[in-house]
Amino acid sequence: MRFDFLELPGGASALTRPVVPVQIEDLDAAPQLCLVDTGSTANRFGSWLAEAVGIDLTGAPEERIAVGGLPTTARHGRAALTVAGVRYDAPVSFCDPWPFAFNLLGQEGFLRFFRVTICAADFWLEVEPERAG
Amino acid sequence: MTFRVSGRAFELDRQSVEHSVGTVLPAPISEHYVVVSGRRFPPKQVLSCATGLDRADFTTHQARRILQRLGFVAARVSETPAPELGREGEGPHDGRQAAALDPYGGKWVALGAPEEVLVAAETPQEVLAWLERHDRRATCGMFRVPETAAEAAGLAPL
Numbered sequence: 001m002r003f004d005f006l007e008l009p010g011g012a013s014a015l016t017r018p019v020v021p022v023q024i025e026d027l028d029a030a031p032q033l034c035l036v037d038t039g040s041t042a043n044r045f046g047s048w049l050a051e052a053v054g055i056d057l058t059g060a061p062e063e064r065i066a067v068g069g070l071p072t073t074a075r076h077g078r079a080a081l082t083v084a085g086v087r088y089d090a091p092v093s094f095c096d097p098w099p100f101a102f103n104l105l106g107q108e109g110f111l112r113f114f115r116v117t118i119c120a121a122d123f124w125l126e127v128e129p130e131r132a133g
Numbered sequence: 134m135t136f137r138v139s140g141r142a143f144e145l146d147r148q149s150v151e152h153s154v155g156t157v158l159p160a161p162i163s164e165h166y167v168v169v170s171g172r173r174f175p176p177k178q179v180l181s182c183a184t185g186l187d188r189a190d191f192t193t194h195q196a197r198r199i200l201q202r203l204g205f206v207a208a209r210v211s212e213t214p215a216p217e218l219g220r221e222g223e224g225p226h227d228g229r230q231a232a233a234l235d236p237y238g239g240k241w242v243a244l245g246a247p248e249e250v251l252v253a254a255e256t257p258q259e260v261l262a263w264l265e266r267h268d269r270r271a272t273c274g275m276f277r278v279p280e281t282a283a284e285a286a287g288l289a290p291l
Contacts, residue, residue: 004247007224007231008278008285009238014223014231015285021274029264030243033274035287048257068288101279123225 001084005123006033018118018125019102023082025053031082032103036116036125040106043090046098047075055079057094065095067104072097081109084127088113136199138180139190145183147203153182158254158263165193168206171236176200176207239280243271253278 005016021031024045032049044067050057055077062075074093081090083105090109105111117126136143151170159174166173176196177188197207224231226247233248240253241260251271252263260275279285 004225006276007226007228007234009231009235010282010285014228015282016224017285017287019274019276027261029269030261030271030275033276046257052258052261101277101284 002124002126016123020083020127024049025080027053034105035102037104037106040104041108042106043092043109044095045092045103047094047096050094086129138184139186143184150183154179157182158252161267162210164209165197167200234278237278241277243275244273247273
């Protein structure tokens with residue numbers, strides 16, 4: 001499935017970012033635009049999402065990490081994600097604070113499951129499941 | 134100014150109307166809208182907030198007329214000319230999407246289409262509540278518009 005890059009206002013010219021809409025659990029009214037981040041080992045989402053969809057992180061393993069140079073507390077859980085029409089169970093680090101514009105799709109919870117082709121010259125990316133289910 | 138609505142007299146001025154919708158998210162606009170503090174609202178929503186009356190107590194035309202007399206711009210969606218905001222060759226939508234998002238830096242938005250902002254709010258919870266309340270779907274996704282060019286470029290805040 002092909003997705004256009006997202007255009008962002010950025011002063012003199014628009015900036016474009018490779019984002020993918022991701023449905024978290026059954027929150028189908030509001031797919032979250034997530035940035036494809038090949039440098040991230042895991043999916044990193046704002047912790048408000050866990051609360052919004054009813055994922056209980058009580059007792060979940062947590063660690064202090066730095067994302068983009070910013071310290072945050074990551075609590076590790078799992079969530080049903082739907083990407084490009086495929087629903088799958090994925091590990092997600094829910095982070096607080098999370099002052100970033102986008103959630104991040106990383107290696108373990110996304111790139112392992114999908115083959116991604118990025119064409120920045122024409123502002124699109126294509127996401128295909130590696131295997132069914 | 135004093136207005137009679139639904140048999141009752143109301144003292145309204147521009148400031149009190151602006152204040153009444155200060156923290157309110159605009160409902161979906163079907164045809165008519167008024168611009169209050171830089172945001173587009175259905176006229177009946179604004180008058181309802183300003184007077185406390187139920188929206189069924191007056192018509193859209195009454196609301197429009199009163200708000201226009203208070204100096205608010207009123208228009209129809211179909212009268213709005215297509216914006217020429219695009220910057221050729223700067224993205225998959227030629228800069229039109231960036232232009233549509235430009236007023237919403239730092240806000241959470243839900244996109245109904247690549248260039249259509251359904252709702253913008255301070256928190257993601259407000260956006261979700263709005264979508265639920267109005268039975269709408271952010272077909273093109275939900276996210277927070279970066280506040281600065283540096284943030285849009287992927288740099289962490291200092």
